[in-house]
């Protein structure tokens with residue numbers, strides 16, 4: 001009598017799954033790098049970012065400030081309508097003003113850079129402020145900051161953490 005035996009081959013099944021997972025990893029790796037290439041091109045096409053850096057914060061301080069020079073390298077005005085970072089609960093562009101002999105910072109209104117115009121974010125002045133940062137970032141780390149632009153693709157900047165500029 002012929003007996004049909006249904007056998008499970010957990011080894012084979014898991015190797016198939018592993019094969020699929022490997023392929024997914026490769027695919028997501030490829031798409032991930034394509035995405036970063038298109039971001040880099042967007043950056044080269046519209047904004048030039050010079051000397052970006054974030055000041056290393058003492059442990060337990062949930063706030064970071066980022067500095068850089070942002071130049072509009074297109075022929076048309078560009079409006080920065082938002083800024084974000086996945087490591088912060090809230091990210092804003094801040095300006096610093098002297099009020100009654102006290103330095104105060106507040107959120108900048110949307111800023112428009114004309115062709116060739118540079119927005120200088122520097123220590124003691126305007127900055128990108130990252131608030132609600134849970135992790136501690138030491139010198140050598142890099143933090144991604146994304147600028148959302150009106151009618152243009154967002155620009156992603158990798159900003160190195162430093163003790164000093």
Ligand SMILES: [Cu+2]
Nearest residue numbers: 094105127129
């Ligand atoms: Cu601030």
